[in-house]
Amino acid sequence: MPPLVVIVGETASGKSALAHELAKRLNGEIISADSWAVYKGFDIGTAKPSAAERAEVAYHLIDVADPLEGFSAVLFKRLAVNAIQSIVSRGKLPIMVGGTGLYIDSVLFDYSFLPATSPELRQELNALSLSEVLQRARELGLDMDGIDLRNKRRVIRLIENNGARPTRRHALRENTLILGLRRKQEDLHERIERRVDAMVAAGFADEVQRLGERYGWDCEPMKAPGYRAFADYVQGKVTLSVAKERFRQNDLKLAKKQRTWFKRNSGIHWLNNRDEIAQSVELITTLLNT
């Protein structure tokens, strides 16, 4: 198993900057594990690396999805595994950074997803109520033991898979180092506030306007909170300060979910706030020498 470095953390924690720096120093390439940066055109609000950064370090899994077509964890896993292989074959170090827990875990724990399901069936099931979906599952004689019967999506998944369950998660990928970045609450608030301001200064509102006109206001990535709030703003529904406030609020909410997600992963090496680069380099060096 080739070595893999993974960097996780809350949104705006500085993981991208750390990854970039490490890639430069250690001859690495970056795999973004971000469910929104995959979409073409959604650049400013998803905090994609700049052109200058991309010229310095190779980035993968950014701009790989069309905003009108959607994306999925399965696609992510497949592309990520391929990217790791090709990076390694070039003699470089793969560094996966991102905040989308499910995507990261799919690689870390080698999730084996069930076969694809038809969009028609999903559409049909989505239109039903929870009790109707449950009824359908019962009619099909599916074993619902252990399924969260109050969560419609879970029941729908069960039906789509015709009762099949995903295989149990595998052990953590070998030869993998997971670094975690954690910030104090007040620091995170400040970082988020600064980042939102910077995005606005960089023309975020114009980007949203352009994307809304091109892909419609209801396309998948437009549902990302920062975009949703600014879509309301450019359409004159809310003021700029309200849009910014919502953006910040959404970032904080996301950060909380990310914390919850990563908390259960006991394999993460949480870095101290000081000398994050030095600590990382040391840990990675150890990884590569074993």
Add this chain to the structure above:
RNA sequence: GCAGGGAUAGUGAAGCGGUCAAACACGGGUGACUGUAAAUCAUCUGGCUCAGCCUUCGGGGGUUCGAAUCCCUCUCCCUGCA
């Protein structure tokens, strides 16, 4: 100045004499999570020595066994007539 309407928990908003610490939504806390994951779902969300008690429904004063709900009055906001 006269005639109406309104002030409810972090926000929006129900309630309109008892079953109201007060629906619901959002916001917030905690957690679940293998093809939408910034999603979806669960749970908690006035205070406390927590099967009970205490303090809340703009301020003050009444009526009543009992009021967020009725009356008087004060303050502030909106609407119609001047």
